[in-house]
Amino acid sequence: MTATLVELTASIVSSHAAGTEMSSDDLIQEINKVYATLKKLETEGAIPEAGAAPGAPVMTIKKAFQNDQVCCLICGKTGFKTLTRHLKQAHGLKPGQYRKQFNIPASQSLTAKNYSEARRKAANENNLAANLEKARAARAAKKPAAPKAQKEKAAAKPKAPKVAKARAPKAKA
Numbered sequence: 001m002t003a004t005l006v007e008l009t010a011s012i013v014s015s016h017a018a019g020t021e022m023s024s025d026d027l028i029q030e031i032n033k034v035y036a037t038l039k040k041l042e043t044e045g046a047i048p049e050a051g052a053a054p055g056a057p058v059m060t061i062k063k064a065f066q067n068d069q070v071c072c073l074i075c076g077k078t079g080f081k082t083l084t085r086h087l088k089q090a091h092g093l094k095p096g097q098y099r100k101q102f103n104i105p106a107s108q109s110l111t112a113k114n115y116s117e118a119r120r121k122a123a124n125e126n127n128l129a130a131n132l133e134k135a136r137a138a139r140a141a142k143k144p145a146a147p148k149a150q151k152e153k154a155a156a157k158p159k160a161p162k163v164a165k166a167r168a169p170k171a172k173a
């Protein structure tokens, strides 16, 4: 985080210095001032949890992953169906880096639960439809298959019990 602050300070001061005539003393003063202000903002500012570690999520993981939406732990943006694209576009992060940064368990999907379920369901339905279509096409192409009833009967044959009957009384002569 310190590196980020320094970088931020450098970019603020340099863009300021680009438009203003500044002596090196002015520059150093400005750097100190900007850095101190940023530091203060970082420690006292918008970070919700007191004593939160630098780079801590802006909300709890539990809050970030809801059934109908997921939220970004970096910028706090809400309402995503899935984070993958936002992470790449807004933060230049791969899902794996994001998980690592916030200790997100692999079991936690980066996609809203309802959304992934809807997608899975849709995929299943698509598969089902495709399979039905295939089956229908196959049936149409072939002659009627061998009588089904026989096959099913054979399959349904009860298996012989594995355990021998214990102490079955032998018929005495």
Ligand SMILES: [Zn+2]
Pocket (backbone or CB within 6 Å): 072, 073, 074, 075, 076, 077, 086, 090, 091
């Ligand atoms: Zn974000």
